[in-house]
Structure formats: C-alpha cells, structure tokens
Amino acid sequence: MAFVVVSDLSKTFISKNQMVIAALANVSLEMERNQFLCIVGPSGGGKSTLLNIMAGFERPSQGKVLVGGHEVKGPSPSRAMVFQEFALFPWFTVRENVAFGLEMQSMSKPERDEVVSHYLDLVGLRRFANNFPIELSGGMKQRVAIARALAVNPEMLLMDEPFGGLDSHTRGFMQQELLRIWEKERKTVAFVTHSIDEAITLADTVAVIAGRPGTVRSFTKVSLPRPREEADPEFVKLKVEVRSQIQAASLSEEEWETDAGGVGRESRWRKFRLFAR
C-alpha cells in the first residue's frame, strides 16, 4: 500500500447563513514515500481544504486519509504544515520558533539546541537565530517556518501555497532552496500552489484539482531532472498539458453552471441529503 492514501474524500461546510458549501468531492490520491506531489488548481477548488484534512485540522465529511497505514484523526507533528501566512510565533525568536515543536516533546535543552542549529544552518539563517520574526523579510520567515516544520522530524510536509505571498524573485529563490533542502532531508511532500510553473519546477507528480466542489482532474508525472529550466521545451510541453487540463475543468464547470437551474437543483438536492442524514 502507498504511504499516503486519500480515499474518496468529500467535505461540505455549512456557512453562517446555513448554506451548504461543497468544497471537495470524492477525491482519491496516493503518494509514495519521499514523493513530491504538487496540487494545482484555481482558488476555491478545495486545495486548502484537502491539506487541512490531511493535517488533521478538519474532519472529512466522507472518506478518509491514511498516512503510513494509520488513519488521520487530528493534527500531529508527523505531518508538519507550512502555511502561506508563515504562522511564526511573533513573541519567540527565530531559534525559539524552530525549537517550539521539540520543546513540546519535552526534549532536553542541549539536545534541542543541537537540532535547532542543524536546521538553522540548513535554511541558512544561523546568523538570525536571535532575531524576532518581525525583523525578517518574507522569504526568511518562510525559511524559518520550514526549519520549524523539519525540526520535529515529520514523516511528511504539508505546504499550502508557502511561497504565494512572496515576490517573484524571492519565490524562485525559495523554490530552489526548498529543492536543495528536500534533496538533503528526503520527505514526502504535498505542496499546494496555483502556479503551474511552480508545480512543474518542483514536483514528481502534478495533481490538478478543480471545480466546485473540487475533484481531482488529472495526474501528470514530471520526470525532468532537477534543476528544471522553464525555457526547456519539455517543461513548456508539460505546462501546456497541465494548463489545458485546468482549462478543461473550468470549461466543463461553466457548462454545468449555465445549464439552466442545474446548480440550484444540485445544491438543493445536496441540502436535502444533508438533512436526511
């Protein structure tokens, strides 16, 4: 069995005004150990929802997630998350942020210091160990967050548009940094992005999730050697392929929405089913 198995996952939210929002429907995917999976798709497609369920922040409405054969039931350091908003603790220094997870495991101070130093070196921020997050640039903050996630020695990394808030220059730099780190510390990575370029630069496999509710539209293997060049004809070919998959998804979406009353009927039916349960 694959290391990560997401089987037939659906998620519906009930909004404040009692509307039923279907975020994900029947999503299934598998990841091998140490695989780098990128999930791309337009925003609102349920990518964050999928990652939040994998992290254990949200419970699925249907289906389940298995990691290493165990069902995900809640958040755990074995599935470390890197957020787009960095989510560093502003009241702790860089060093204390990276040490946070280890402290939670009650690891002794000398041991902790050693692990923290290792990861600060890995992300190249040893010099800033005693700075507060407020004093760092966006890219540095995200490197701290990556170090913090790696420090707890997780089985997998969940990254939700981690570079989405960075300028394009920093973004490219961070992609190379992430790959460099990933070569050193092999992890299973699920990486959400809405940039096709980013997905193809990073991934072993690109999954397209699109539609409302979001469903998996395709998987594309990327076997180009890293570092990858955006001007490479193979790269461009993959890009065109993935883009056409996303476009196909949004086209069929439009048809579905313009189909008179289709959406209304559908959602009413869903609501009914929810009450019936």
Place this chain on the structure above:
Amino acid sequence: MKISTTAYNGRPSVPSEGAVQIQVPGRSARPRGVNFANLEKRLGGLASIAALMGFWEALSRLVLPRLDPQFAILVPPPSRAFMSGLRALLSGELLRHILASSERVLLAWSVVAVIAIPLGIAIGWWPRVNRFLGPIVEMVRPIPPIAWIPISILWFGIGMTQNVFIIMIGAFFPILINTVHGVRSIEPILIRAALNLGAPPWKLLRKVVLYGALPNIFTGLRIGLGVSWMLVVAAELVAATSGLGFMIEDARNFLRTDIIFMGMVIIGCMGILMERILRRVERALLVWYHGAQHHE
C-alpha cells in the same frame, strides 16, 4: 529594497534576499550632542506653561485681592503653592502621603492583576467559562467603582483595606476585559500551528495564548493603573488618614488652598510617572510586538 535600521543588541540588521547589505549606523553612531530642534520644542512647551503661571501669579497677587480678599485665598498664587510643596517635601510630610497612596495603588493593582489575568484567559479561551462568568461580569461592570464607597466603608471601615478594595473594583474590569479581548484576537492560524507541532493543552495556553494576549494585557494593566490612581484619591478623600487624597481634603478644612493645588499637581505628576514607567517595561518586554524602537 528595504533597509533595516535596527542594528541593535548586536543582532545583525536584515537585508532582503539577494540584496546588497548596506551598513546602516545603529544607535551608537547617532550624534550625542544637544538636539536643537528637540530642545526648541520642549522650550516652546515650557513657555506656554510659564505664561499661564505668570498670568495666574499676577491675577492672584495683584487683581484678586483688590476685588475681594476671599477670592485671593481661593485662588492662591502658584509660587505660594510651590513653596508650601517645598516645605512639605523637606519635612517629609509629602513623601509620607505619596508613599501611602502609592502603596495602596500598587498593592491593589498587583493583586488584581494576579486574579484578573488568569480569569480573563479562562473566559477568553473556554466558551463554557465565558457562558458561566460572562453574565456576572456584565452585571457588576457597569457599576461605577465609586458607587461602592458607602458599602465598602461599612464593610471595611476607614483606611487601607477600604481604599484597596475600591481600587481593586476599579482596576479589575479593564484588566479582565482587555485580557479576554487579547485571547480572542489571537490569530487562529497560530493555534493551528501550535497544535500541528504537538502542543498539549497546557503548553498551548502558556506558550501561545498567554503570549498572544500579552499586548492587550499590557493595555489593560496600563488602563487599570490609571484608574487605580484616580480611585485612590477618591477613596482617600472620604476614608483615610493618610495619602494624597487625604492631604488635600485635610487642607480644605484649614482653607490651605496652596496645599490643595500643590497636592493636585503632584497627584497628576504621579499618574504620569506611573504610566511612563509601565510603558518602559512594556517596551522592553514586547520588543517582538512593537519592533525595536529607538525614538519615542
């Protein structure tokens, strides 16, 4: 490109990715001499106060006695208030009152902080505690603290205990409410991050919720201290035999308006002093929140 000017505490200043690092002079390199622009500003402020004092002095020495001798007593010249202040200071009398008031304020305020901060965290964090205690808080809070004076005199008599009680009532709610607000304004994503990193409930509360609420807790402490200082005077006016409030009330009996005015000014100055000290402490403790600031 952002250039940081915060080369302090030996921490390196922060360049953005790939930027050329530019040496920016830190605090030590700033000129130490007299800052003339600043001096002028301060003198300007002093000048208006001096003008007011001069006018007042002339009014109560030259004009009022001619209108009605009683007016002159009711509005004493600032110089006389100053001299009586000096005398009270030299005799140690003034210091005794200042210490008495300060002691009451600090005692009441710190006891309240120890109670209200944990309580505020509990109310802000556990909806159940809020459902239970919230209504009680909302019922007691609108009662002005000084409305408690009559009953508190019956309960505790005149003196320290009653004064402290009144201050505690007044300081309690600003500290409590701000702590609750602080807990509720913590970004949910930080709670998620902490849970993700394996934080057990108790550590989550101590390492994330408490810290996250700290800026608001400090706001509450500052407001609470201001309220305490107002209330110590109110309580002493009616129920004390020492303290600045007592001092000016006592002076009323002897028509010593110079002491009354002097006392009022000192009460104001003490309030400012306490606020300033607390702000300093806050700046030092919340560097992560305010950033490193060199200029006030």
